[in-house]
Amino acid sequence: MNLQVNQELCIGCGLCSDVAPAVFEVGDDGLSHVIGAPSPGNADAVRDAAESCPTSAISL
Numbered sequence: 608m609n610l611q612v613n614q615e616l617c618i619g620c621g622l623c624s625d626v627a628p629a630v631f632e633v634g635d636d637g638l639s640h641v642i643g644a645p646s647p648g649n650a651d652a653v654r655d656a657a658e659s660c661p662t663s664a665i666s667l
Contacts, residue, residue, distance in 0.1 A: 608645045608667055610653065614638055616664035623656035623665060631656060639664070 610630070612623075617638045623631040624639065630653050632642045645653045657665040 608650065608653070610641050610645055611666050612639045612641060613664045613666065616662045618662055618664075620661060622659050622661070626656040626659060627652040 612631070619633050619637040619639060621633050621639070624633050627645075627649055629649055630641060630643045630645055631639050634640045654667065657667050
């Protein structure tokens with residue numbers, strides 16, 4: 608799974624880090640960043656985070 612957060616679209620709402628905290632984190636810049644690789648154990652949470660992103664900034 609190739610995971611990216613488009614920094615131009617991200618608004619830093621933190622929903623992704625709430626849904627998949629092992630993979631996403633809102634940084635000091637106020638935007639979401641990928642901090643870990645998706646694993647079979649959290650793949651569903653990563654997909655949920657991408658689908659829930661209000662600006663569709665997360666691509667899989």
